Amino acid sequence: MNPIRIAKxxxxxxxxxxxxxxxxxxxxxxxxxxxxDIRHIAARSFR
Known part of the structure; x- marks a missing residue:
């Protein structure tokens, strides 16, 4: 996976x-x- 994408x-x-x-x-x-629910919602943006 691209390090820039991970950082973003x-x-x-x-x-x-x-x-x-x-x-x-x-x-x-x-x-x-x-x-x-906050952590689960935020985790969606990290995928």
Whole structure:
């Protein structure tokens, strides 16, 4: 796999983790997510 692609995917993963992690539990609930879901959602961007 291309190292540049891996780096871009990792940055996307971390950005998603940070953005969703900064939302309140109420905001996450409003969009149908829990704190447990954040890592799974972010992992999709790393694939």
């Amino acid at each position: 995917n990792w940055i996307s993963y971390r950005r998603t983790m940070n953005e969703l992690g900064n939302l309140s539990s109420q905001a996450l609930s409003d969009i149908g997510l829990t704190r447990y």
